[in-house]
Amino acid sequence: MRIDYTDVLVIGGGLAGLRAGLAAKRRGQDVIILSLVPPKRSHSAAAMGGMQASLANVIKGSGDNEDVHFADTVRGGDWGADQEVVRVFVDTAPKAVRELSAWGVPWTRVHKGDRETVINGQRFVITEREEAHGLISQRNFGGTSLWRACYVSDGTGHAMLYAISDQTIAANIPVRERVEALALIHDAGRCYGAVIRDLISGELSAYVAKATVIATGGAGRLYRVTTNAVINEGIGAAIALETGRAALGNMEAIQFHPTALFPSGILITEGCRGDGGILRDVDNYRFMPDYEPEKKELASRDVVSRHMLEHIQNGKGVKSRLGQHLWLDITLLGRAHIERHLQEVREICRHFLDIDPSKDPIPVMPAQHYTMGGVRTNLLGESPGLKGLFAVGEASCWDLHGFNRLGGNSVAETVVAGMIVGEFIADFCQKPKSDLNIPTSLIHEFLKREQARIDALLGGGDEDANRLRTRMQEVMTEKVGIFRTGIQLAAAVEELQSLLLKSRNIGVRNKSRGANPELATAYRVQKMLKLALCVACGALARTESRGAHFRYDFPRRDDVQWLRRTLATWSSESDTLPTLVYEPLDVMRMELPPGWRGYGAKDYVPHPDAARRTAEIEVARSRLTGADRFELQKALMPYDHLLPPHLRARNRRIEGTVT
Amino acid sequence: MSETKHRQLTIKVFRYDPRTPEVAPRMQAFQVEEAEGMTLFIALNEIRETMDPGLNFDFVCRAGVCGSCGMLINGRPGLACRTLTKNLGREITLAPLPGFELIADLSVNTGKWMRAMSERLETWIHASQEETDLAQLEERMEPDLAEAIYQLDRCIECGCCVAACGTAQMRKDFVGAVGLNKVARFRLDPRDRRSDDDYFDLIGDDDGVFGCMSLLGCHDVCPKNLPLQTQIAFLRRKMTVSGLKPAGKRKR
Numbered sequence: 001m002r003i004d005y006t007d008v009l010v011i012g013g014g015l016a017g018l019r020a021g022l023a024a025k026r027r028g029q030d031v032i033i034l035s036l037v038p039p040k041r042s043h044s045a046a047a048m049g050g051m052q053a054s055l056a057n058v059i060k061g062s063g064d065n066e067d068v069h070f071a072d073t074v075r076g077g078d079w080g081a082d083q084e085v086v087r088v089f090v091d092t093a094p095k096a097v098r099e100l101s102a103w104g105v106p107w108t109r110v111h112k113g114d115r116e117t118v119i120n121g122q123r124f125v126i127t128e129r130e131e132a133h134g135l136i137s138q139r140n141f142g143g144t145s146l147w148r149a150c151y152v153s154d155g156t157g158h159a160m161l162y163a164i165s166d167q168t169i170a171a172n173i174p175v176r177e178r179v180e181a182l183a184l185i186h187d188a189g190r191c192y193g194a195v196i197r198d199l200i201s202g203e204l205s206a207y208v209a210k211a212t213v214i215a216t217g218g219a220g221r222l223y224r225v226t227t228n229a230v231i232n233e234g235i236g237a238a239i240a241l242e243t244g245r246a247a248l249g250n251m252e253a254i255q256f257h258p259t260a261l262f263p264s265g266i267l268i269t270e271g272c273r274g275d276g277g278i279l280r281d282v283d284n285y286r287f288m289p290d291y292e293p294e295k296k297e298l299a300s301r302d303v304v305s306r307h308m309l310e311h312i313q314n315g316k317g318v319k320s321r322l323g324q325h326l327w328l329d330i331t332l333l334g335r336a337h338i339e340r341h342l343q344e345v346r347e348i349c350r351h352f353l354d355i356d357p358s359k360d361p362i363p364v365m366p367a368q369h370y371t372m373g374g375v376r377t378n379l380l381g382e383s384p385g386l387k388g389l390f391a392v393g394e395a396s397c398w399d400l401h402g403f404n405r406l407g408g409n410s411v412a413e414t415v416v417a418g419m420i421v422g423e424f425i426a427d428f429c430q431k432p433k434s435d436l437n438i439p440t441s442l443i444h445e446f447l448k449r450e451q452a453r454i455d456a457l458l459g460g461g462d463e464d465a466n467r468l469r470t471r472m473q474e475v476m477t478e479k480v481g482i483f484r485t486g487i488q489l490a491a492a493v494e495e496l497q498s499l500l501l502k503s504r505n506i507g508v509r510n511k512s513r514g515a516n517p518e519l520a521t522a523y524r525v526q527k528m529l530k531l532a533l534c535v536a537c538g539a540l541a542r543t544e545s546r547g548a549h550f551r552y553d554f555p556r557r558d559d560v561q562w563l564r565r566t567l568a569t570w571s572s573e574s575d576t577l578p579t580l581v582y583e584p585l586d587v588m589r590m591e592l593p594p595g596w597r598g599y600g601a602k603d604y605v606p607h608p609d610a611a612r613r614t615a616e617i618e619v620a621r622s623r624l625t626g627a628d629r630f631e632l633q634k635a636l637m638p639y640d641h642l643l644p645p646h647l648r649a650r651n652r653r654i655e656g657t658v659t
Numbered sequence: 660m661s662e663t664k665h666r667q668l669t670i671k672v673f674r675y676d677p678r679t680p681e682v683a684p685r686m687q688a689f690q691v692e693e694a695e696g697m698t699l700f701i702a703l704n705e706i707r708e709t710m711d712p713g714l715n716f717d718f719v720c721r722a723g724v725c726g727s728c729g730m731l732i733n734g735r736p737g738l739a740c741r742t743l744t745k746n747l748g749r750e751i752t753l754a755p756l757p758g759f760e761l762i763a764d765l766s767v768n769t770g771k772w773m774r775a776m777s778e779r780l781e782t783w784i785h786a787s788q789e790e791t792d793l794a795q796l797e798e799r800m801e802p803d804l805a806e807a808i809y810q811l812d813r814c815i816e817c818g819c820c821v822a823a824c825g826t827a828q829m830r831k832d833f834v835g836a837v838g839l840n841k842v843a844r845f846r847l848d849p850r851d852r853r854s855d856d857d858y859f860d861l862i863g864d865d866d867g868v869f870g871c872m873s874l875l876g877c878h879d880v881c882p883k884n885l886p887l888q889t890q891i892a893f894l895r896r897k898m899t900v901s902g903l904k905p906a907g908k909r910k911r
Binding site: 043110170267354508509517649 | 676771795816
């Protein structure tokens with residue numbers, strides 16, 4: 001069996017993987033990218049509405065900067081995020097947007113002068129500044145205090161992905177398309193690459209690398225109704241889990257997007273609400289202000305999704321043959337606006353429902369959307385449990401998002417993490433002690449093990465892979481959804497365990513060793529069930545409500561017990577449950593101690609250190625009266641030294657020089 | 660709510676796996692009961708899950724944005740994921756896109772074709788300087804120009820235009836409307852410093868803009884409704900101007 005050697009092996013050809021690969025390549029490392037599909041078909045292309053970066057070009061973004069973006073992100077994540085990671089992220093996001101601009105992304109631009117806009121259901125005229133003319137425009141999004149989402153109409157992810165994919169072609173980085181990583185090769189706590197299956201020929205081979213990068217995106221297909229693409233099955237995170245060394249962080253933190261098209265689950269961008277769209281019920285009544293007077297439709301996604309379900313439970317859903325839904329109304333934005341800025345939404349409505357969103361309301365329901373959890377990494381993007389294994393983007397738990405991600409922060413994370421972690425990967429590869437020292441017998445052992453697994457599936461037990469997968473998706477959707485209870489979660493864990501046992505006895509009907517979708521489903525569902533168990537067990541153990549994780553039986557956020565990150569490992573192949581341990585978050589090192597998010601529930605159990613840390617911060621503030629925001633920030637939680645040197649410069653904006 | 664009687668669909672699918680050439684290409688019919696809102700994505704998955712686990716086809720986003728599922732639907736190239744069965748007759752014929760390497764059944768290797776096209780036409784911004792100071796304000800652009808570029812940037816490389824192209828069926832190295840549209844897109848972008856003479860080197864022959872026979876199949880089938888007809892006609896005029904210059908006089 002064939003063995004290829006490289007410095008950096010990137011598994012996943014979406015935005016995060018491509019950008020990390022580019023960074024390493026620019027530092028002189030040999031890079032190979034593996035992708036299930038042609039990279040431009042990755043799920044990154046489906047990001048529609050925008051990318052958060054505090055450029056503050058539009059008048060409604062006036063006053064925006066890293067500090068505001070930082071606070072919005074930490075609050076959005078309900079204090080689950082790693083605040084140092086949030087800092088390096090918000091500092092780099094404007095640089096990432098500007099880099100993409102230089103690489104050709106046709107960002108929508110600011111036009112000086114008056115323009116009509118819809119805010120809170122009313123038409124307003126706002127006046128853009130002369131000096132902002134031609135700079136990158138921002139739109140409003142949920143959970144943000146200012147207009148910060150930079151966008152390309154509603155094809156933001158598509159435009160970003162094409163620009164970055166074309167850069168990797170320009171940099172001559174080989175992308176192996178239609179291949180899938182089945183297992184990581186590792187020994188004694190060090191990762192050495194992966195065993196790969198060619199999805200066309202079915203052949204197995206090994207890629208041996210100094211650094212292996214998981215960039216495979218989320219695991220939305222654990223659920224029946226999801227906005228995610230069909231390839232988002234979480235296999236990258238699963239093969240990390242299967243090492244028994246790498247841990248997955250916060251897998252119970254699953255985001256449900258409020259406005260997925262009903263019933264297919266296709267994403268309708270948050271930009272619809274950001275631009276002024278509103279939610280209505282069966283009586284055509286706008287209900288969100290009753291639940292959420294502060295932010296209304298533009299509270300964070302976890303909050304809006306919960307209120308939508310609550311409203312349906314109150315009997316206000318629109319009943320249809322296929323179940324209940326609510327309406328997203330963007331008719332008030334007008335045809336001209338929709339044709340310019342929401343044209344994908346218009347196409348989707350036309351093709352899938354035969355409706356015109358400038359005249360008709362859009363039927364929507366919350367659907368699984370984002371996996372906040374993933375391969376737990378440190379700030380360098382490296383797994384603490386498995387040296388040489390890195391993770392970026394949605395597949396990772398870098399921990400930018402905590403327990404709820406803000407709209408526009410994920411597509412931003414992909415490129416920002418790629419820029420930052422890509423540098424650390426290059427640093428890692430350049431260290432002499434990272435040199436490869438691995439016997440080929442070990443590689444062959446891994447290859448043989450994977451071949452034996454495939455042979456077993458082709459040889460035939462009597463379980464049906466598709467049926468197990470469908471049942472898993474139903475269990476996850478019904479019992480590990482937006483509203484959770486201990487009883488339901490325990491039932492989910494029990495059934496998922498039995499499905500996992502059954503999955504060890506799958507036999508496929510189609511015996512082809514080459515292109516064989518049933519065989520792929522078979523080995524994937526074995527891995528997906530482990531992920532599903534990490535989600536369900538983490539959710540069952542977490543007896544509180546935080547961000548997107550909501551427990552009816554424990555409705556309050558509990559900072560005393562649960563200001564900590566869940567780490568799941570899979571110790572032995574014969575196990576049927578993950579092993580959970582917890583990583584505490586240190587309030588005394590936080591720049592923003594836990595408090596109320598500014599929307600959603602006001603009731604929580606405060607951490608004993610929160611008041612002490614707040615007092616400490618007050619003292620620092622008064623001591624530094626008159627200092628600029630940078631000095632103050634530095635006194636609270638310095639982060640400059642954590643960034644790669646070339647990314648440390650202060651971001652300039654039209655407002656003032658660097659303030 | 661009244662129970663509507665659903666149609667019984669006959670979906671005829673092209674079957675062939677080049678790795679088992681002893682099994683000749685054939686059309687295979689499947690019976691599927693139509694459901695409300697059914698797309699070809701739903702129908703094909705139902706066939707695979709309940710009737711034939713070995714059926715090969717490609718879907719990724721299933722929302723009409725990734726370009727994976729181009730195929731011949733009743734002989735016409737289109738995106739299967741967003742094609743509603745209710746807009747088709749009771750009998751539906753599906754075949755792989757011509758012009759691309761067949762992987763198996765309905766699955767074709769558009770990715771390989773597109774990468775080769777991108778390498779050949781260098782479909783990336785050729786900037787005047789290598790490094791941009793990322794802390795500085797971005798370079799300004801007129802809002803209307805940014806939007807015009809985006810309109811051409813919306814191409815999803817699905818391959819429908821190539822499958823619908825007469826020239827592409829005859830000349831295997833023809834860059835297709837997808838390639839010409841890329842050139843038009845970068846030509847419009849002031850961040851790209853290439854001149855028309857540079858573009859002439861890339862597409863100033865019969866495998867480029869002069870290979871187009873103006874049959875406009877590309878324009879008719881483009882799922883994104885890109886203005887391919889006008890872009891190709893415009894490029895051809897510009898390339899003719901470049902081509903009429905003596906070779907030594909073209910700017911480099």
